[in-house]
Amino acid sequence: MAETVFNGGTFAYELDGEPSAPALVLIHAGVATRRMWDPIVPGLAQNHRILHYDTRGFGDTATDDVHFSEVDDLLAVMGAAGIDRATLIGASRGGRIAIDAVVEHPDRFTGLVTVGSVPSGFPEVEMTERENELFDELDALLAAGDHTQLNRVEAELWAAGPTRDLIELEPAFLEQAYALNAANLPHLTETPKPVPLESPAYYRTVDIELPALIVVGEHDLSGELAATEYLLSTVPDSSGARFPDSAHLPSVERPDEFVRILNTWLESRQL
Known part of the structure; x- marks a missing residue:
């Protein structure tokens, strides 16, 4: 580096x-x-x-x-x-x-x-009902000041998208998504x-x-x-x-x- x-x-x-x-x-x-x-x-x-x-x-x-x-x-x-x-x-x-x-x-x-x-x-762009639900969850975590959980749920949203369940993802990929976003928490x-x-x-x-x-x-x-x-x-x-x-x-x-x-x-x- x-x-x-x-x-x-x-x-x-x-x-x-x-x-x-x-x-x-x-x-x-x-x-x-x-x-x-x-x-x-x-x-x-x-x-x-x-x-x-x-x-x-x-x-x-x-x-x-x-x-x-x-x-x-x-x-x-x-x-x-x-x-x-x-x-x-x-x-x-x-x-x-x-x-x-x-x-x-x-x-x-x-x-x-x-x-x-x-x-x-x-x-x-107008979001789907499911997308609105997902962003409402993020907003609630932000309002509660739970940045660690917010970071984790945010990673899940973008890794899976609004049309897939987490269980459909390969576990190694999901863990990678968590780690990539968690690296930004110190900022x-x-x-x-x-x-x-x-x-x-x-x-x-x-x-x-x-x-x-x-x-x-x-x-x-x-x-x-x-x-x-x-x-x-x-x-x-x-x-x-x-x-x-x-x-x-x-x-x-x-x-x-x-x-x-x-x-x-x-x-x-x-x-």
């Missing part, structure tokens, strides 16, 4: 693969840390330089209570790692950061992969304030000229499924991959299949 300091944050990151190979930057989900990518890094590093890092206030990255830009953070970590241009691969919140980065700095990136991601500025007292884009990415996806792969799990939430269809319909050079046996974390739940699909797409695009 290496570290770099930028705007009140101390960022933890890792590098794998040959320095001269095409670069991939992996940005984790909001219910995880950079450790979510560990199962897929070996399969990608054979032909790529891999950078994965903990975003501000997650995992091993600590922060002061400052105003910050997720995109500026990303570029700072890339600079520290010696990566000038890369294909971005972002899961959930990480995909939103990736989309923001691509619309703001298209010259710095060669491709875009999102996994269950909603672009900034995307309109709210509860940190309150940095993100500064959004002046013009949200929702209005600018049509201008993305990079090749894009839009990934989603069949059992993800309504908002993420709707955003996936929006991205596929507006990003000009986009293709989709849908995982029928996964929810919000297909790269964690089905890593071998995820690597196969991703490597095939990267090779087809010469990335």
Whole structure:
């Protein structure tokens, strides 16, 4: 693990693969840390330089209570790692950061992969009855101040999605989801304030000229499924991959299949 300091944050990151190979930057989900990518890094590093890092206030990255830009953070970590241009691969919140980065700095990136991601500025989507029940449970735990149980139930929601029962998940995957989210509990007292884009990415996806792969799990939430269809319909050079046996974390739940699909797409695009 290496570290770099930028705007009140101390960022933890890792590098794998040959320095001269095409670069991939992996940005984790909001219910995880950079450790979510560990199962897929070996399969990608054979032909790529891999950078994965903990975003501000997650995992091993600590922060002061400052105003910050997720995109500026990303570029700072890339600079520290010696990566000038890369294909971005972002899961959930990480995909939103990736989309923001691509619309703001298209010259710095060669491709875009999102996994269950909603672009900034995307309109709210009406939730199903079951989804409302699940979020009501999270709200009740937050109101009670039970952050440990909240963290656990949150991990269950995104791991299973609203249409599967926990018993349907492989026990090892569910334990992994718990551990990935629990690693963020020490950051509860940190309150940095993100500064959004002046013009949200929702209005600018049509201008993305990079090749894009839009990934989603069949059992993800309504908002993420709707955003996936929006991205596929507006990003000009986009293709989709849908995982029928996964929810919000297909790269964690089905890593071998995820690597196969991703490597095939990267090779087809010469990335």
